[in-house]
Each structure stands twice: as structure tokens, then as C-alpha cells.
Amino acid sequence: MQAFFRIPRLLCAVALMAALSAQAQVLDKVVAVVNKDVVTQSELNTRQQLITSQLKRKGTALPSAAQLRSQVLERLIMERIQLQQAEAVGIRVDESMLDRAVGRIAEDNKMDMAAFRKAVADEGFSWEQFREQIRTEITLAQLREREVDSRIDITNAELEAALNNQDNNAMASSEFQLAHILLRAPEGATPEQWKAVTRRAEDVLALIKQGEDFSKVAATYSNAQDAMQGGMLDWRPFRRLPEIFAERLTGMKKGDVSPILRSPVGLHIFKFVDMREAAQTKTEIEQTHARHILLRASDTMSEAEAVRRLSDLRDRIRNGADFGEIAKANSSDLSAVKGGDLGWISPGDTVPDFERAMNALKPGEVSDVVQSPFGWHLIQVIQRRKMDVTEERRKFEVRKALRDRKSDESYEDWLRQLRDTAYVEIKPEDY
Template identity: 40%
Template sequence: MKPAEGARPLDEIAAVVNDDVITEFELQQQTHIAALNLRRQNIKLPPMDVLRRQVLDQLIMDKAVEQHAREVGIRVDDAMVSAAIEQIAANNKVTVAQMQSDLAKDGVPFAAFREQIRREIVAQRLREREVDSQIHIPESEIDSYLASQGKGAAATEYHISHILIPTDAGTDVAKAKALAEDILKRAKSGEDFSSLAVSYSKAGDSMNGGELGWRTSQNMPTALWNAIQEHHQNGSVELSQDSSGFHIVKVTGVRNGIDNPANGGLIHMTRARHILMQVSQLTPEASVVSRLTDIRNKILAGKEDFQTMARLHSVDPSSTRGGELGWLQPGDTVPEFESAMDKLKPGEVSEPIKSRFGYHLIQVEERKDAKADPRRVRLAALQALREKKLAEAVTNWQRELRDKAYVEIRQVGN
């Protein structure tokens, strides 16, 4: 059979990256997966030739990373990939077989999905070795951070998205600037920012519409904060430049952060107990929920007390303390647990709550507002500073790998 008119042979070479190639088949497959993911995120698809170019650019980056990982001896075996896929399935509350079936319905071969996960693990391992391990935060920097935080009672948080137009070696900076300014103009005119990010951004989050989530001025990459520092109200779109390129940043939400512990602000603390039961072949999910519901009913009826039931039935180490977890701060527990706990009044007992650890019954004992432990305040400052530096370092590292690679693009458009 001859390919349809306008179609390309699947074994045609789309690009050469050092001593490796990206085939038309690989490009078509990854473009299909990217389109599916964008639809799931309700992001408008760009023209197909634009999407292909963006996907090809990401594949080139993946190849450069993979080749460098081989050079430095990083290997990911099948067992590691299988374990990662099992965790993904568990996080999505499905079995691996169900996930495989869902992928097949979308036209995504399971082998292609495994390869994508393998590439992600390789990239993560390489990044941990070459970037993460090189991030060092001196104590003096933590002190400065805490002093600057102490100037305000609460840290304002900004929900941001961004587009990166890089200025790598050999880039025509004037053309890059003109493109960035055109994108800025279109975004300010109301064109969908997520679609613009998918079409133009060379950042690793482009296929998520450039969304970076909630950030404060302290843990936001410097270039992004420089863009919105003067105009950071909801809906603002601004432009900045640094050594990596031009950044178009949009503010899609503004909210007050939690009271700043560094300024003597108070945090909300909850003292709670819980009973944990886990699902297994011997105790299926329905049985676990039924048993916890029965325990809850006995506690509410006054026939049993929570501490005794925790000692008898909980599989958590806290069972020896009657399920006592002590005073908990925001972020100490997984989101599902914290969300359910926050809705309870002192003395109340939750319905069975599912988390990745199993099913919980939660009892809130009391609440208070108190100053945070200074050690925890410093740890939070360290994490914020590390997150900021890491975001900047990863972008530079990726572009350096891309610049060092020999790349020859054979086919791009439709």
C-alpha cells in the first residue's frame, strides 16, 4: 500500500541529534500524545505544524539528555520503569491493566508510554546528579531570606504562567525580542495564554500551557518576578529578559499567603488522632471501609473510645499511642488527610478518608494558633531558596545540553 497523499513514510528521519535520529513515526506518535494531553487540560490546540515543531524540539532535548546520561553511566532498567508505572496507576486509583486499556482507547501504545516514563526517569536521575547536587544554600542566605520575609505579615502568592523565548548561542536576539514582544501584545489583547505557550515557549512546561502554579516573590525565579514586580495584579502580562532569554509572564491569580512565621506570625495547628487501615488481598477495599464505618458508629454512639479502637485496629505506628499524631502544622500530612481534618470541629470523627497510605478515621482533639518551630521556619526557607535556584539552574542546564548537541532537522511541517 502507498501512503496517503501528503503523508510521510514512518521510517523517514525527522531530525538527527549527534549520532542518533528521531523518526517520523516517533514524531507522529509523540505529537498524538501531546494533543491528547492538551485536550485533557482544555488547552486549545495550535495548528498541527506548530505542535509538531514544539514536540520535535522536546524530542531533541530528550535525545540530548538521554545521550549525555549514557555517557555518564546512568541506566534505568525495566524493573524501575514498571515500579514507576505502578505508582502512577496507584496515584490515579486504577490498576496497570486499566491504565493500559485506557491508553489503548486513546490510540497510545503501552510500549510508547513505557518509553516516555523511562525518558522521564533518566532525565530526573541526570538532573539530580548534575544540577540538584550542585545547589548549595549558605546559612547567611537563609538569614537574609528570613529577614526579608519578616518585613511583611503574610507572603502574597501569585498564580503564574510563563513563556520562554530563549537566546541561545547563535540566536538572532533582535528576532527573539520581536517575537517576544509580539506574543506579549497578543496576550495583552486577550489571546489565550496557554495556547501561546504551547505554540512558542521553549520551557519544559510548555505542554502544560506554561503553568507554574502558586509562587511568592521569594521562591519565584528572579526573571519572572522582575517581569511582574511593578504590575502584579490578576490578569497582568509582562515581559523581562535575562541571560537565558525573554520571559513573558501572566498573573492568573493573587491571594494572601499564610501568616509569615518569620515575622512572628501565627500558624494554625491541629492536634489529632487517626486510625489507619490498608487494603490488601485479605482485606479488600469494601471490607476496610465497612470496618472503619462500624468503628466510627461505635465511637459516636459512645460504645467505644477512639484511643482503644486505634490501639486494636490501626496499622500505623501511632496505634501504640491511641492514634495520637500530636500537633500538626499545614503540610505535615497528605492533602486528602489535611483537607478532611480541617473540616472537622474538635471532638468530631471523620468518615473513612482515602489516601495513598490507606483509609483513615480522623478525630480532631483541639486547635490553636501558635508560632512555628524556628527549626521548621529555617527548613521552609531553605526549601524556598532551593526551589528558586533549582528552577533557574535547570533551565540553563537544559539549554547548555541542547547547544552542545549537533542537531540537523530534516522534516518539521505537515
């Protein structure tokens, strides 16, 4: 995940935790059956306590106890369904991957591991519970990448249309913060089912118009994954907003609430919370014009022999032999016909081992023998230059925004399909 795993601060990681340290023990009971698994009362109590604490910290008015219980239980059910799906497709997060992820969270919080463990304990969580919830978050992120994100593609025609729209849209240079409510419709909903969802949406919109706090209404009624955050979306550029929201923003002012909007997954209501101008910066990179000689081990050449031959070639070049001619006669790479010339190389174009060695050279210098996943190299830097890649960066960001928008829409639809095809039995409270 783009970095698939995003927990930038300790409190964010804590906010994701599904289990608090054990508190008053209660006789556990099943509150929901989810396919082959169950959700227990203690799990529900624990998550509900956590969500209540989050909402209070944010100053969000709390839903009624019954409404909050229903919302929290639905999220536990969705989490359980996704974890079952991850297990079915073979997604596993081993200890080494988990260690690296936890280490990154500690680094983001500028703590060594001892201080980080103490901070987790000070929040009232056991280290084992913290690690297991981080494992869950990584698992769900990998599942989304496999089942949704990897299948998203942006065509060149879509990119060009978005770039043209950005040039002709005054809002395209701004970032927006919205809050939203989703009332999900079943997959393949009948007209009667759509009418029922519409009635619920009308009731929700009426509450908002009567002055009810939007975040409280979202936490009470929304089926979206961010309902327990008051439906608040992160700051997003205009092109990253859901398309049905972006189309309605023109003419709206801060604080305005949209009418009911329909998408394939259900009905939506959003609030225009805030906007700001996106920073416009010039982007420059340093490119390197380089050439190389590559030798690979084979049945007729051992690794030691490849290194020895390259060392001899390096000495000849440093004694005045022409690098290009040596490359034509000896390199195993396709670039040999061009004297090993690789053209202009941007950061990230080559594997890290090659790039590090290349970056350490001054123009005209020849490296020592360098190993990479492709074999052994001699590298020569010809020259360097600064390049303005602002336009390329703009295209990259627009393509990414379009991909993220498609991904979000597809993810909601995928979640709906998972939920609709799962066996879920919610037990009565007096069960």
C-alpha cells in the same frame, strides 16, 4: 528527587507518554538528526497527536499545524539530547526500579495493578509503551538531579536574607499561579543575536496585547519545557517564583501581563493568573529522649556473640542494673561516655529500624536486641515531649524554595548549553 519522581494521577502519567499505540502505518522517514540518533516522522506524528489531545482537553487554542509541529519537534530533540547525556554518564533505570515507580503510580490512583493496567489500556496505550515512557521520565529526573540539583547550595546568609524579606513583604504569605513564555538566547549570544531575540519577544508581546490567548501564544512560541501546557506554572509560594517574576509582581493585578524581562538564558513574559493565601499552620512533632547500647561484630566478636551479650545485658538491666553504667562499660558507640544518652531525637533523625523499635517502647522500657545497619542495640526510652517546630519548618520551607528557584534557573541554563553543543540537523518537510 525530594521525591525525584512525581506523577500523582493517571492522567498526568498518560500526558507524559511519548508514544501512542500504533495507528495508521506510514512510511517512516528521518525528520531530525540529533548527534548519533534520529527522530522519525512516526515519532513526531505520535507526539503531535498527544499534544493536540492535551491542549484540546485544557481548552487551549491550538497553534497552526506548522507551529505546533515545530514546537513538538524541538521537545523531542531536547528529550533525545538528555537521554543521550544520561547514557553517557551511566544512568540506568533497571526493571526493579521501574516496577516500584509504576506501583507507586497505581497506588496514587488507588488501583491494584490489574485495574491500573486496564485503565492504561482504556486510554489507548500499550503497557510496554507506558512503562518505557515512565522509564524515560525517571531517567530525565535522575539526570537533572545529578547534573543540576546536586550542585545547588543555599548559604546561611541567603537563608537569613530570605527570612527577613518574608517578614517585611506582604506578598510572602501568598501563593501564585503564573503562566510564562521564554524566548531562549544562545549561550554567549552576541549583541545581534540578542536583538533578534528581542524582536521576536516584541512580536509575541504585541500578539498578547492584541488579545491573543496567552496559553496559545506560549504553546506557539515559548522555548520553555512547559510551553505545551500553555506555559502554566504550578501554584508556588512567592519565594519559589523566579526572581525576575517576583520583583515585577508588586503592583500587578490578576490578568496583567509583564513587560519583556531579561535573564541570562533569554527573554521572558509572564501573566499573573491567580493568587491565594498560603495556609499558616502550627507544626508540632513528638521527640524522644533515648539512650542505647551498641555492639558491632568484629574479628574478636561474631554476630551471634554480640546478640548473646546484649541479651545478657538486657536481662541484667531488667533485673535492676543501671542502664547508663552498663552502657559506659559495654557500648561501642561514642555515646558510651554519656551512658549511651542520645539526647532528644526527632522523627527521621535515626535509621528506620532503630526508630521503629524506639517508637514501640514506653518511657522506661528497654527493647529486645535490635539490629540496624550500625550493629545491634539495646534501646531505652527515657521520656517523650511535644515540640513546636513551626519556626524550624518555616526555615526548612524557605531554604527549599530558594533551592528550587536556583535549580529551575540553573536547569534552564543547563538545557541551553546541551542544546547549543549538540549536533542537530532538522530536515526540510519535503525531504
